[in-house]
Amino acid sequence: IEARHLLSVSPLPIQIGAVYFEDSSPSDQVGDLFEITFNGGAPGTQLTELRIDTDKLGDGLSLGDVFFHTAPGGPGVYEYFPFDILDSDGIGSVTAQVENGGTLLVFAFEGFDAGEKLTFSIDVDEMGLFTANAVAEGAELEGSVLSAVFKAPHYSVAAGEAVFFDKFDAALADSGLDLPDDDFDPPSPFMPEGASPGPVYTAGAIFALQQEPLPITLSGTVFEDFNIDNQRQTGEPGIAGVHLTLYVLDGETYISTGMTATTDAAGNYEFTGLLPGTYRVVETQPSGYLSVGATAGTVAGATRGVVLGTDVLGEVALLGGEDSVRNDFAETKPASISGHVYHDANNNGRMEPGESSIADAQVTLFVQSGGMSIGIGTTTVTDANGYYEFTGLMPGRFSLVETQPDGYLDGLDAAGSAGGTAHNPGDMIDGVILAGGQAGINYDFGELLPASIGGRVFADMNGNGAFDAGEPLLTNVTIFLLDESGRRIDSMQTDANGKYLFSGLNPGVYGVEEMQPPAYLDSGERVGTAGGKIAANDKIRGANLGSGVAGLSYDFWEIVPAEISGYVFQDGPAIVLKEGDPPPNIPALRDG
Structure with a gap:
């Protein structure tokens, strides 16, 4: 030197x-x-x-x-x-x-x-x-x-x-x-x-x-900080091949000493043969790692120097014979988290073969502290395969929030390989703790397509229990939507074509009930394409509407009442008999 x-x-x-x-x-x-x-x-x-x-x-x-x-x-x-x-x-x-x-x-x-x-x-x-x-x-x-x-x-x-x-x-x-x-x-x-x-x-x-200062050294370690606490614990390895540069204070400016060091296989480095002065150590960020922080070293057990940044230690004032040790830099490997947004056709919370992916769905990653998400988060969108990924993450505690994609209903979400809690419903998975170098996978958001159930009300003129061309379609007939227990949860009236349709339904078990229209007689009802059973007159229950299922042909038909008529009249003048006269031959006397 x-x-x-x-x-x-x-x-x-x-x-x-x-x-x-x-x-x-x-x-x-x-x-x-x-x-x-x-x-x-x-x-x-x-x-x-x-x-x-x-x-x-x-x-x-x-x-x-x-x-x-x-x-x-x-x-x-x-x-x-x-x-x-x-x-x-x-x-x-x-x-x-x-x-x-x-x-x-x-x-x-x-x-x-x-x-x-x-x-x-x-x-x-x-x-x-x-x-x-x-x-x-x-x-x-x-x-x-x-x-x-x-x-x-x-x-x-x-x-x-x-x-x-x-x-x-x-x-x-x-x-x-x-x-x-x-x-x-x-x-x-x-x-x-x-x-x-x-x-x-x-x-x-x-x-x-002329006095000569005693030899001075400045040393430390660059290590992988698994628990990102900026303190080296047993089992946390040193990082070899990391470059460090030494600067010295000249007046009010730090200038290069021309000295560099490279960490050995144990992550240790040392600058020797230093003269009394005030020094700064700058670490060159090692490839494939993220900076956790730096720790000012000690001289004879007392801290000497200050942390100027995650990769910079400064104001290390050293006199002859002093050895500044444990000027350490903590690094960690980046973590990642990934998953899918998909159509969970069977609504079981697991992405299975054959279930379709949802592209362009928005997912936001938040850092959690004290159980709360902090900051504005980082947002990405799913690719054509419904896949999303956040990489280069500083280890820590995270939450994921999905923005509900248009045209879908909230389904079951699932925490992946690094744990956490999926809030169903809620489109949120939180409490995900990622260590250095850990990849959390399969943080999946299941979505559902809305279901529907519908049919028509008509007058069955020929009594065959099927709609035939020309048969009257009944408008303004009230139809109730029933939940699995049979409770009425919605209602509507048939349109000009006698049709009704309850749409935008969460998948589940439903039923429909007709309010008997006046001026018609009850005839029958039909279980449609999603199954179920006739529970009573004008009532169908047990239609299993899966994700995206349209229950069709839940029909009700009515009978138009028949008519019969005639006259009561006096056929001819009155027939008068005297007491004791025999009855006359009426058919001979009247023509009906």
């Missing part, structure tokens, strides 16, 4: 320095002074270890080396002065180790932060050819080595060293450290009375260190 691809604001270099001052008193009346400080570095940078090694050639104390005269005896001359801290304001603790006559002064610090200063005194003598010299000037300390170790959160340990030089003003000026210059100006408040500062008596060691 080229450096320009990863942007990071590097901390200021650490500038560390130590300045030495020899008081030049001829008999070691006071100890010699050292001032040590540093600046710069990453936040939280602390000086933890420091060494002053005066064994210039590494061959032990030899001619030209200086050493620490801290106790009676040893190679030192005149007075000795042990290590003494003169000022350590702000520094947590200072531990020093040095041997009398030794060439190594070792410090361990706690809480030594940038800008703080340690000032201490210790007697420094020079090793001569035969005996020591109590005065060790700057040129005599020159060649000694100052080494330091720094620690800071999120950065590797930084360590370095530099040699003390008699002349050090240029290095001091470049460092910006608050230390006296080669002339020991400004003079230290701890300088002995009568001391004569000047370049002869000073030496300085100054150097810079």
Whole structure:
């Protein structure tokens, strides 16, 4: 990865320095002074270890080396002065180790932060050819080595060293450290009375260190989320071959780092070798899946970052040594649901061979939440085979609503392979729960063609129980429609042709009843094409009207009443008899 691809604001270099001052008193009346400080570095940078090694050639104390005269005896001359801290304001603790006559002064610090200063005194003598010299000037300390170790959160340990030089003003000026210059100006408040500062008596060691951030990683998993809860559970597999791109914040804009990753066989991905910065991870949507969501990862168990979209995680601010894990993306395979709209000829709620399909019927799919359908739904229409299908669905709970097709009556609907409840009547199937990759099939809507029953009323002039041409058709005769129990549910009157027809009926068992027309005598009735039986005079019951069935020839016929007439009259004048006369021969007397 080229450096320009990863942007990071590097901390200021650490500038560390130590300045030495020899008081030049001829008999070691006071100890010699050292001032040590540093600046710069990453936040939280602390000086933890420091060494002053005066064994210039590494061959032990030899001619030209200086050493620490801290106790009676040893190679030192005149007075000795042990290590003494003169000022350590702000520094947590200072531990020093040095041997009398030794060439190594070792410090361990706690809480030594940038800008703080340690000032201490210790007697420094020079090793001569035969005996020591109590005065060790700057040129005599020159060649000694100052080494330091720094620690800071999120950065590797930084360590370095530099040699003390008699002349050090240029290095001091470049460092910006608050230390006296080669002339020991400004003079230290701890300088002995009568001391004569000047370049002869000073030496300085100054150097810079650049801290390196600890390694950073950002990782996560792309997985198939069976229950679409955006959390990975046991058994939910990773998705291999998914591409992810890493961006880094540059000012107020995210730019590409040039780094991409591809998930392995377990669905895992990782970006390594990152510099401190704020990152964004973008997932390329894998083919054949739908996005469920993303989960911001954690650093040391605490969430770091935000979800910016189902395929985007951002604002992942990382410092050196931090590992951002579980930056996960949840995917699911799309679900589908399908079925038919058909003419359920036998009204049994099952689509069976021979039953015809209904094209161009409208079906609407709704997402359900809390038992209620939400949104405006998605609508499709059946094809020439009465088939419909909704694909590419996010798993969830659904309902289907059919718009009743023209010319049909609501029949029995049936839930399919993924369960649910068909509401009959109602043209709705709800409570269908589809998991990722599941295909719910056979969500069928059965429809019925309306049935009818009809016939005619006529005067059977020849008494043969059949309508013959020329026989009178009776108009305005009231006919009742009966339900299966024989209850009257509708009525109408015959038309000018003596006909009646009850149409638009739901399939079922029906009957018809005639109200006897006045001026006619009851004769008979006929069971028509849909069967049934004569239940009483002028009443037929039990006609089984299936879907689309037209019950015909449910006829009633009447008899025109016959007539007979004549006269009663007096045939001739009255015949008068006297009492006791025999009766006359009437036929002889009258002609009838």
